[in-house]
Amino acid sequence: MSGNASPVVVLGAGIVGVCAASWLQREGYDVVVIDRQEPGEATSFGNAGCINGSSIVPVAMPGVLKNVPRWLLNPDGPLVVRWQYLPRLMPWLLRFIASSDPAKVDAQARALRALMESSLADYAPLVRDARAERFVHERGHLIAYTTDAGHASDDKAMRLRAQNGVVIDEITKAQLHDMEPDLAPGFIRARRIGETGHVSDPGQFTKQLAHAAVSRGARFVKADIRGVQTDGTRVTGVITNAGVQPASAVIVALGAWSVSIVRELGDRVLLDTERGYHIEVPGAQARPRVPTLWYEGKMFATPMDGRVRCAGTVELAGLNAPPDWSRTRLLERQLKQMYPAIADDIARAGEGALPRWLGFRPSTPDSLPVIGPSARFSNAIYAFGHGHVGLTAAASTGRVVARILAGQSSGIDLEPFSIGRFR
Numbered sequence: 001m002s003g004n005a006s007p008v009v010v011l012g013a014g015i016v017g018v019c020a021a022s023w024l025q026r027e028g029y030d031v032v033v034i035d036r037q038e039p040g041e042a043t044s045f046g047n048a049g050c051i052n053g054s055s056i057v058p059v060a061m062p063g064v065l066k067n068v069p070r071w072l073l074n075p076d077g078p079l080v081v082r083w084q085y086l087p088r089l090m091p092w093l094l095r096f097i098a099s100s101d102p103a104k105v106d107a108q109a110r111a112l113r114a115l116m117e118s119s120l121a122d123y124a125p126l127v128r129d130a131r132a133e134r135f136v137h138e139r140g141h142l143i144a145y146t147t148d149a150g151h152a153s154d155d156k157a158m159r160l161r162a163q164n165g166v167v168i169d170e171i172t173k174a175q176l177h178d179m180e181p182d183l184a185p186g187f188i189r190a191r192r193i194g195e196t197g198h199v200s201d202p203g204q205f206t207k208q209l210a211h212a213a214v215s216r217g218a219r220f221v222k223a224d225i226r227g228v229q230t231d232g233t234r235v236t237g238v239i240t241n242a243g244v245q246p247a248s249a250v251i252v253a254l255g256a257w258s259v260s261i262v263r264e265l266g267d268r269v270l271l272d273t274e275r276g277y278h279i280e281v282p283g284a285q286a287r288p289r290v291p292t293l294w295y296e297g298k299m300f301a302t303p304m305d306g307r308v309r310c311a312g313t314v315e316l317a318g319l320n321a322p323p324d325w326s327r328t329r330l331l332e333r334q335l336k337q338m339y340p341a342i343a344d345d346i347a348r349a350g351e352g353a354l355p356r357w358l359g360f361r362p363s364t365p366d367s368l369p370v371i372g373p374s375a376r377f378s379n380a381i382y383a384f385g386h387g388h389v390g391l392t393a394a395a396s397t398g399r400v401v402a403r404i405l406a407g408q409s410s411g412i413d414l415e416p417f418s419i420g421r422f423r
Contacts, residue, residue: 006246007032008405009238011225011261012253014044015202015391016383018210019398020251021218022126027402031218032245033210034225034238040206043255043390046278046357048300048311050141050291051392052196053119054166056112057157058367059387060100076330078298082317089316092272095365105160108366111416112389113164115371115396120197122395130212135205135305140194141291144176144187150296151189158191168193182286182339187294198291200305202391221245225254227264228380235265235380249379251401256319256362258370258384266376267419271385274361275315277327279335279354284308286341297334308342310335319360328356363387371397371417373404381405382419 008024010017013035021031033039068079081089099108120138127136145151158168171190177183179192199205210220223240228250230236238245252261256273284307291302299312310331315324332354336343346354364370364385374380383401386393400410 006248007219008249008251009034009245009247010251010253011035011238012255012384013037013039013210013220014042014253014255015040015206015394016255016386016397017251017253018206018213019126019394020253020383020401021213021398022129022209023395023398023402024251024405025213025216025218026125027406029402029405031213032221033213033218034221034223034240034245036222036224038207038222039210039220040203043359043361044206045203046276046311046359047202047391048278048291049199049202049302049304049309049391050196050300051119051123051136051198052141052193052389053113053116053392054161054193054196055389055392056109056116056164056166057160058099058105058108058112059363060096060365060367061105061156062100062102063156064100065097076333078313080313080315080317080324080327082315082321085317085321088318089272092270092365095270099366104366107416108368109160109164111368111413114412115400115417116389116393117165119392119396122399126209126212126395130209132205132208132212135199135201135208136197137200138197139290140192141196141198141293142171142176142180142190142192143293143295144180144183144190145295146186146188147296148188154191154295161193166193167195180289180292182288182341183292184338184340198302199391200303225261228261230377233377235377249381249405251381251383253383255384255390256360258362258382262382262419265374265380267374268422269370269385269419270365270422271370272316272363273319274363274387275317276311276359276361277313277315277331278309278311278357278359279328279331280304280310281308281335281342281345281349281354282306284342284345286339286345288339294334294338297338299331299334301335301338308335323358325356328354361387361390368417369393369397370419371400372414372419375420
């Protein structure tokens with residue numbers, strides 16, 4: 001609490017770390033956040049902007065493996081694996097395959113729903129305190145289909161959502177094109193999920209939440225994190241290139257870069273990175289009215305402040321491989337297929353000249369983040385591995401982390417998210 005000589009130190013200034021800091025402050029803790037970058041500069045900058053408490057479908061769904069060869073052989077497919085990385089990826093892949101068991105998938109979906117059902121409600125006080133309401137839009141989102149086969153193949157995922165209380169509306173072609181007049185005529189139907197929202201500038205949104213935390217006394221330190229200090233039973237400090245920051249507790253929210261700290265704390269985790277790309281079209285006249293997923297193309301188009309963002313594809317290649325910008329050219333082609341009139345906006349920017357980005361989704365094989373205390377150090381709390389749902393789950397994760405540290409009930413069953421599942 002505020003009377004403690006040492007603050008709680010949050011490792012990571014992405015959206016999860018910033019939300020954790022904000023909720024810790026609401027519990028009365030002094031907080032220091034450490035990152036080598038400014039708040040919201042890494043993965044939190046470039047995501048699709050969606051706050052979807054309905055995004056409870058694990059990546060490793062039953063039957064997903066039969067699609068992998070087709071995706072890998074298609075240069076325009078949604079999945080790329082750099083083969084030289086495959087040996088390092090194998091333990092993660094084997095666990096991924098095991099996670100696709102139907103009973104496990106049902107349990108994973110229930111756990112994700114318990115965590116994320118209250119996403120927008122958990123953001124509400126943070127958004128209000130930061131006066132960040134202009135960034136948050138609660139308009140729902142669409143899943144749009146270009147084939148009846150695609151619509152049918154999405155039935156399993158939709159049933160899983162419905163079983164967990166998600167309300168899904170079937171949208172006819174006529175209704176869809178009334179809702180989204182710029183969408184290509186080849187889209188034949190859609191499903192709408194009305195409970196969801198989106199953020200129209202994720203990077204600036206994260207910065208504004210961080211600024212509000214600073215105004216209430218938090219400190220953000222830009223430094224390289226080198227490790228942690230312990231006394232054998234508790235973490236006592238964080239080692240950085242600028243010295244040692246004393247700590248009464250630490251929150252590990254470093255996303256895809258969390259593994260080294262986890263190992264130092266004596267735990268094991270299977271964590272890899274799904275490298276995701278985006279492009280943006282500034283000043284686009286043709287645009288989605290609400291975030292829209294093209295199911296067959298596996299890409300999201302989201303209306304942002306003054307631009308359209310197109311995000312998608314998965315590349316498995318680790319943290320160090322150089323970008324493959326052909327993935328953004330694929331997104332550009334798909335975006336023009338999705339919204340034909342946007343081709344004029346892209347042409348004005350110049351072919352291949354759109355703003356583009358590569359980020360690193362921190363992903364576990366079972367699509368569940370790691371939330372909860374270290375096995376050996378009770379004052380080290382994990383909050384990483386959110387994969388595709390980092391923005392969605394950040395405020396809820398921050399609330400849970402603050403409750404754990406304060407000795408309160410988390411409000412959900414934390415066993416599915418425990419680091420112990422990787423022993």
